[in-house]
Amino acid sequence: MDKIVTKLFGEIGVDEDKIIKFPDGIIGFGNLKNFLLIHDSEKKDGIVTWLQSIEEPGFAIPAIDPLIVKEDYNPVVEDELLGSIGEITDEEIFVLVTLKVPSDIKNMTVNLKAPIVINPNTKKGCQILTDNEEYPIRYPIYDILQAMKKEGE
Numbered sequence: 001m002d003k004i005v006t007k008l009f010g011e012i013g014v015d016e017d018k019i020i021k022f023p024d025g026i027i028g029f030g031n032l033k034n035f036l037l038i039h040d041s042e043k044k045d046g047i048v049t050w051l052q053s054i055e056e057p058g059f060a061i062p063a064i065d066p067l068i069v070k071e072d073y074n075p076v077v078e079d080e081l082l083g084s085i086g087e088i089t090d091e092e093i094f095v096l097v098t099l100k101v102p103s104d105i106k107n108m109t110v111n112l113k114a115p116i117v118i119n120p121n122t123k124k125g126c127q128i129l130t131d132n133e134e135y136p137i138r139y140p141i142y143d144i145l146q147a148m149k150k151e152g153e
Contacts, residue, residue, distance in 0.1 A: 007058040009038060014054060020118055023084045026127045027114055032056055049096060051116070063096035069110060069141045075130035086122035094118040109138040
């Protein structure tokens with residue numbers, strides 16, 4: 001098992017079987033093609049998953065399941081956009097949206113316009129742009145998460 005030293009997680013092992021390959025990279029970072037999914041296990045709600053780059057250990061993107069903040073999230077996606085990650089079914093698809101946490105946490109948003117889609121069978125992923133007008137690039141989620149937190153108490 002190889003190891004990398006990351007900015008956020010320190011030294012971590014890189015198990016070849018756990019690498020998610022993005023043949024086309026991700027939007028804005030087309031040169032980064034290999035990632036690990038790291039789950040925030042220290043928090044009991046554990047909703048944040050990190051996409052940790054293997055090529056650039058200082059680069060990690062926080063992401064969450066879009067259904068946590070938008071229960072009816074169901075973007076229209078052209079099948080050819082998913083061609084690079086292999087055949088998938090609704091039961092096998094794993095979708096994440098990137099999370100942006102600015103210095104004022106109340107302005108936290110997710111990008112519903114460009115979800116990350118992962119095929120767990122092929123361990124390949126891609127980031128796509130949806131055709132849905134109702135899904136913004138910056139969807140505010142602070143109040144949604146606070147309401148969920150109160151419900152859980």
